[in-house]
Structures are given as structure tokens and as C-alpha cells.
Amino acid sequence: xxxxxxxxxxxxxxxxxxxxxxxxxxxxxxxxxxxxxxxxxxxxxxxxxxxxxxxxxxxxxxxxxxxxxxxxxxxxxxxxxxxxxxxxxxxxxxxxxxxxxxxxxxxxxxxxxxxxxxxxxxxxxxxxxxxxxxxxxxxxxxxxxxxxxxxxxxxxxxxxxxxxxxxxxxxxxxxxxxxxxxxxxxxxxxxxxxxxxxxxxxxxxxxxxxxxxxxxxxxxxxxxxxxxxxxxxxxxxxxxxxxxxxxxxxxxxxxxxxxxxxxxxxxxxxxxxxxxxxxxxxxx
Amino acid sequence: xxxxxxxxxxxxxxxxxxxxxxxxxxxxxxxxxxxxxxxxxxxxxxxxxxxxxxxxxxxxxxxxxxxxxxxxxxxxxxxxxxxxxxxxxxxxxxxxxxxxxxxxxxxxxxxxxxxxxxxxxxxxxxxxxxxxxxxxxxxxxxxxxxxxxxxxxxxxxxxxxxxxxxxxxxxxxxxxxxxxxxxxxxxxxxxxxxxxxxxxxxxxxxxxxxxxxxxxxxxxxxxxxxxxxxxxxxxxxxxxxxxxxxxx
Ligand SMILES: Nc1ncnc2c1ncn2[C@@H]1O[C@H](COP(=O)(O)OP(=O)(O)OP(=O)(O)O)[C@@H](O)[C@H]1O
Ligand SMILES: [Mg+2]
Numbered sequence: 001x002x003x004x005x006x007x008x009x010x011x012x013x014x015x016x017x018x019x020x021x022x023x024x025x026x027x028x029x030x031x032x033x034x035x036x037x038x039x040x041x042x043x044x045x046x047x048x049x050x051x052x053x054x055x056x057x058x059x060x061x062x063x064x065x066x067x068x069x070x071x072x073x074x075x076x077x078x079x080x081x082x083x084x085x086x087x088x089x090x091x092x093x094x095x096x097x098x099x100x101x102x103x104x105x106x107x108x109x110x111x112x113x114x115x116x117x118x119x120x121x122x123x124x125x126x127x128x129x130x131x132x133x134x135x136x137x138x139x140x141x142x143x144x145x146x147x148x149x150x151x152x153x154x155x156x157x158x159x160x161x162x163x164x165x166x167x168x169x170x171x172x173x174x175x176x177x178x179x180x181x182x183x184x185x186x187x188x189x190x191x192x193x194x195x196x197x198x199x200x201x202x203x204x205x206x207x208x209x210x211x212x213x214x215x216x217x218x219x220x221x222x223x224x225x226x227x228x229x230x231x232x233x234x235x236x237x238x239x240x241x242x243x244x245x246x247x248x249x250x251x252x253x254x255x256x257x258x259x260x261x262x263x264x265x266x267x268x269x270x271x272x273x274x275x276x277x278x279x280x281x282x283x284x
Numbered sequence: 285x286x287x288x289x290x291x292x293x294x295x296x297x298x299x300x301x302x303x304x305x306x307x308x309x310x311x312x313x314x315x316x317x318x319x320x321x322x323x324x325x326x327x328x329x330x331x332x333x334x335x336x337x338x339x340x341x342x343x344x345x346x347x348x349x350x351x352x353x354x355x356x357x358x359x360x361x362x363x364x365x366x367x368x369x370x371x372x373x374x375x376x377x378x379x380x381x382x383x384x385x386x387x388x389x390x391x392x393x394x395x396x397x398x399x400x401x402x403x404x405x406x407x408x409x410x411x412x413x414x415x416x417x418x419x420x421x422x423x424x425x426x427x428x429x430x431x432x433x434x435x436x437x438x439x440x441x442x443x444x445x446x447x448x449x450x451x452x453x454x455x456x457x458x459x460x461x462x463x464x465x466x467x468x469x470x471x472x473x474x475x476x477x478x479x480x481x482x483x484x485x486x487x488x489x490x491x492x493x494x495x496x497x498x499x500x501x502x503x504x505x506x507x508x509x510x511x512x513x514x515x516x517x518x519x520x521x522x523x524x525x526x527x528x529x530x531x532x
Pocket of ligand 1: 295298300318319320321322323324325326327338
């Protein structure tokens, strides 16, 4: 066989595999949309669950998930970005720093239920926050920190040193160089990491199970020490342990669809922000 | 005046500069030549303390600018670098507009006066012989310029903070002949107001632009003399061999 036919066969295989994956994704998406679209209505989006969660709406769960996204972002974004800046721009490459880096990456691989248990032990019990938005947000924030730190570090590392040297050679301090040159350049990639983390937060069930999520709570939160319902947990409840599983099946698909749409919207927002910042960076 | 007194420099255990002493007069152009790896860049970077950024390095001897030891504890490195600008081998403009590239040094100093910045940007671009080419697209990204224009932009960026000294490390080695000759003309013009030290691998370039030339080899300053003398009748045989290409 010539190299050329080899290449043709290889390309063919890659293409088929690629299409298979994309096809599978669209199949899942289509399946959810097909089953869930019928339930989506104004009432579904803005109402409270009724009749043992077999009818009515999912507003509390939507609001709950949005609260958790906001809460965990407020906690994890600054902490994660600052840690990453420290680790990649200041810390150097000593033994201790390398150890911390490895541990951070390992933390990213810890099952989320462990974070849930840790969150319960520390935030809910020891610190006495109880089942609350704050406890859930802190737990989710911790969960996403490794992801945010790693993606931010990589975004910073991708910026060639020649830009840092240029800044310093012009009499800028290290901090000024990072703020005015490195960070703006790295920002589009940092944002991608942040949005990935939001996607993770919106979909996780285990970490909120013991820290914030309510089985059934037909009212909206009034403060950070309130419990909330959340989309993934609500989905889990009505799909596995509701009062009448058959009757709540359409509600489950509807909930899944809303969850997917939230994540998709976040991704679109990320792409738009990314584009906007890449453009702005070059002509700012 | 720039002065090196018996300077030795080490990268870890590697002895990169060996007992170098040299005086450079104000408002002159001095060229450093020598085979690759002989320490020209290392020596050049001593004067704006860019070597400080490389871990595990050591310096002995003294580097003085206008009589002041720039490695003295009391010296503020950022102030030093505002006085000693640098242009690198590869053009490295920021991914910002042409205007903001030049304004960078001023903004970093905390200057916000719009008119003043505007005026400085224009003046710097004119000094770098770039104004005519870019005056209508100051708000465009610097990346849209050609390599040669980018390098002149980097020179303008360095000029904007009003240094006394400009260090250039092979500023034209990545450029085409026309851009190169523009940079050389530029260096000629800048001599009036600045002290320029330039590293180059191009003998003709050294001969064309510089008043004095230093020839380095294996971390030592072999010969340092008026450029004319260096190229017509060098004192050392090594210099002769290197300049005529019989190097070995
Ligand atoms: N960051 C560094 N770490 C360790 N050794 C270095 C470093 N930079 C340079 N060196 C060594 O120091 C010596 C001098 O390097 P330098 O870059 O000053 O040479 P140069 O004369 O500028 O060469 P060229 O003409 O190729 O640019 C070389 O042997 C090089 O290997
Ligand atoms: Mg060099």
C-alpha cells in the first residue's frame, strides 16, 4: 500500500468516527428536545411544581440553579484566576509549587460526591451554614477550582514571554505587565475555562445533594442561607423517586431540556465574549 | 556615559562574560560583533538589567551609567529601564493598536493627559520614521503592520518614554534589506539625542552605523576601538580573521 492510500483510509476512519460522535450527540439532544418540547410553556417556566411534582412548573429549580451558578462563580472565579496567576507568573518552579500543581490536578479528578460530603461536613455542619445557597455555592466553587486554575494557567502559559519582556523593558512593573499585557491576551481562553466550569456547576447533583438541594420547596429563596431546589437534583427526583414516576416523565424531559438550554446559552455567551475580547484585545 | 568595570557574569556554573571593561561615550553608536554565543546579548542585557529575570545568574564587577552603579541596592529597576530602552531581535509589538503600543510606557508611568500622550505618540513615531506610514491608522492593530514597520514601531515605543540610552539586539536580523536600511538610517538620526548600543552579525551594518565597535569572543572583549580602525587595521589577529570571514 502506498502512503497515499494509507492516508485516505486513515482520513476515512477519522471522518466516520467523528461523524459518529457528533451524530450521537445530536441524537441525545434530539431525543430530549422531542420528548421535552411539549411540556415547555410559560406556565412550566414560571410556575411551581404541583400535584406531587407531576404537573405545574419548575421555576424554583431554575432560580435555584441560577443562584448556585452565580454563587459558585463569585467564589471560584476570583480565587481560581488569582491562584493561577500566582502559580504561573510568580511562584516559579520549586518542589513545593510543583507538588501543589500536581495536587490541584488530582483534586480535579476527585469524584464530586466526595466534594459533597466534604461540603456537608465543613460548611453545613462545622461552620453551621446548614443546607443553604452559601454552603452549596462554596462546595460547587471548590469543585470547579481545579478546572478554573488549570485552564487559566494554560491560558497564561500560552502567552509568549516576548510580550512580558517587552513590557518589563519599557519600565513596567511585573504587575503592570501582567495586568496590561498578559491578562488581556489570555482573557479569551480564561473565559472558556470559566464557562466550562459553569457548565459543570449547572449539571452537578452530588455536591448539592447534602449541602443545599431541597426535594420539594415551592418558594423562591430570599437570602443566601435559604435552601433551594436545583434542576439536576429535581430531574433526579422526578425521574427516580417522585410520587408517580409515569406521570412525571414529561416533566423530567422538560426539566432536562431547560437544563440543556441553560448550558447551551452559557456556551453561546462564552463564544460571543471570546470573539469580542479577541477582537478588542488586538485593537484596544 | 556607560561603563563596565571588570565584569564577570555567570549562568549557573557557566562563565559567560570574562573580565570585561568598556566605556561608551554619550551620543555615540557602538556596535558589538562576534561569533554566536560569545556573550554579546548577555553583556547588552546587563545595562537594563534584563538578565535579572533569568534565575540562577551571578554578576561581579560594576556596571555604571553616568557614574551610578546600576546594580546598587538603591536603584529602582523600573526607573533604570525607563532610562535604558531596548529593542529586540524579533519585533514584539503588543496586540494593541498602534497608538496604544506607543502610549504603553506613558500609561504605565501613570500619565493620563490625552493631549500630552497624543503629542508624544506623534513625536515618537516621527522620530522612528514611521509617522507618514501609519498616521491614518493609529487605531488599527499593530499586528497589521509589516515586520519592518513593527520593528520601527518597537523603536518608537522605546523612544516614547524618553530614554537616554537605547540597546538594540540584532534589530534588523529578521528584516528585508529595505527595512534594514531604513532602520540603519534611523539609527544615524537617533544618535543626536540618544546613546545607542547595537548587537549585529552583519559586518557591513556595524561598519555603516557605528562610531565604535567591540569584538567579543568566548565571553571576552577581544578588541574595542573606533569602527574605522577596527575594520581597516585591527590590532588583534582574531579580529582581523573574524572581520574578513577567516574565522576558525
Ligand atoms: N538563559 C541562559 N541560561 C544559560 N545559558 C545562557 C543563557 N543565555 C545565554 N546563555 C549562554 O551564554 C553564552 C552567551 O550567550 P549570548 O546570548 O549572550 O550570546 P550572543 O553573543 O548574543 O549570541 P548570538 O549572536 O547567537 O545571539 C552562550 O554560550 C549561551 O549558551
Ligand atoms: Mg544574541
